[in-house]
Amino acid sequence: MKTDSVFKRAFNDAVDLVSRLEDGEPLPSENTLSIRLGVSRTTVRKVIASLRASGVVSGSGRERNVHPASEAMHRFPQDETVPMAAQVEERFMEWLLRDNARPGTAINELDLARKFGVATTGIREFLNRFQRFGLIEKRPNAGWVFKGFTTSFALELFEIREMFELRSARALATLPDSSQHWRQLEALRQEHLALLAEIETRYHDFSDLDSRFHRLISTAAPNRFIDSFYDIITVIFHYHYQWNKHDERQRNEVAIREHLTYIEALFSRNISMVELACRAHLSSARDTLLRSTSGQ
């Protein structure tokens, strides 16, 4: 059966929301909550019912009030709020990167299902979606093979990445001054400077900034296939960062400086400078990734 992770996440969000209100304030309407929590009214009503059962909300119908001080404001544990499919991804990446990284390893649906405590259909669905990342391959009627987080994987990934990014960066550089992008880019530059100033303590925050920066560039000329490729990059980097902590602070500092040069180049509207800065940054990012790949 379906898990109730949607309800639990909505419940936790509702608790957060209520705790920002004063005791006795009226509860927002069901429709309002539905929009704010991003779930249907059906689920909102379930949340309200639970909230009332634990005393956080009193009254009923049009007369509902909030009591945030209540000690009963428990939350559901984090991992009950994430749907099975998302958990599978996490566990699979962990399994792939930590335990079992050999290229050629057979991936067994039944085995994974048992390991992760889910039905085989959940695993199949995940593998089918994950296929596009280029790390696994299907043999009809005979399971999946892990192709390995190899050097050639990283090289192929970065060849495409460079093509796409150069094309987007050029498009950005030719955008009119009136475009919103310039303001957003300036804001990102400030974030980079702020992060650089506190690099010693905040260096983990770079991963997110990095992703937002490159995604901004790609929005200069939207293309669904490029966006979808960025999903791959994002996921690969996300897990790569989690996995390879070596030299993290220093690597990130270097990357921030490269980004700043890249941003300067974009503001200059000088295409060859943009290309230079873009290539320089990507090739250093590639080298970082290459250092943690295995053979071939």
Added chain:
Amino acid sequence: MKTDSVFKRAFNDAVDLVSRLEDGEPLPSENTLSIRLGVSRTTVRKVIASLRASGVVSGSGRERNVHPASEAMHRFPQDETVPMAAQVEERFMEWLLRDNARPGTAINELDLARKFGVATTGIREFLNRFQRFGLIEKRPNAGWVFKGFTTSFALELFEIREMFELRSARALATLPDSSQHWRQLEALRQEHLALLAEIETRYHDFSDLDSRFHRLISTAAPNRFIDSFYDIITVIFHYHYQWNKHDERQRNEVAIREHLTYIEALFSRNISMVELACRAHLSSARDTLLRSTSGQ
């Protein structure tokens, strides 16, 4: 339960194979058949058992003989030899392109399952795989939306296609004379010429030749992400050809001539000529596709 389409296809192939043998000849070994039919020995044994039940094979163990003349050499109907997953793709594309092409149309798993006579899991699996084609989008907990076979879809597709193809064509043009590719390219040129000579009657054969030609170019510098993008192109074109028969003969003739120019350019090793010919061909292919898209 699993359908036995693998068995049925293998059986039909085995019948074909046997019919090329003389009456009384020994049946090839199980291992040989397993390789030739592309299935496991388990399935081969099942095929042999069936063949024997209908009198096409006599004897047992190491003493098995073949009787191709037998009238009992019936075959399973074509559509029982294709696995459910493949049938779903076919039916879905037909549904998409013929009946129901409006952008924004909601795609309903249950509804499709009923329409196609399969379980919902089969539909889900297909939609998850099909997602990467950029024609549908998932709304978590609320089904899928068809984004439409729109002008912007075709433009975005061709933007990527041009990037990839130019890059591969350049790589091909700089391959050493000793490379196998030149021989394969020459063979393809001959096929083009042969097809052109009989264009009036054989124009449908172009689709396959087209696909093989572009795939050959992409093998000049293999990259899994590009290969995977070619799968998208191939499928889109496959169904587009089936759907839009307008002017087919003439369109294909034009395309063949463009290919021939493109091949000349490649043999000349002159990069700017290659780029010119490549761009010209792709832009004419794009225009063809654009003519059958809907708004936006």
Added chain:
DNA sequence: GGATGACTTTTAATCGATAAAAAACAATTT
């Protein structure tokens, strides 16, 4: 006339079961 309550209907996420196909193992035969 939008918000609510109390339902009902429809749809998606997830599970577990079953038959087909593959793979592994064992017993022959040449």
Added chain:
DNA sequence: AAATTGTTTTTTATCGATTAAAAGTCATCC
């Protein structure tokens, strides 16, 4: 001993059922 056949075990493809969530209906209330 290598190739071939016979037998058993494991794994994939597919189904149908169940619950959560979304969507819809409609009467009622302020």
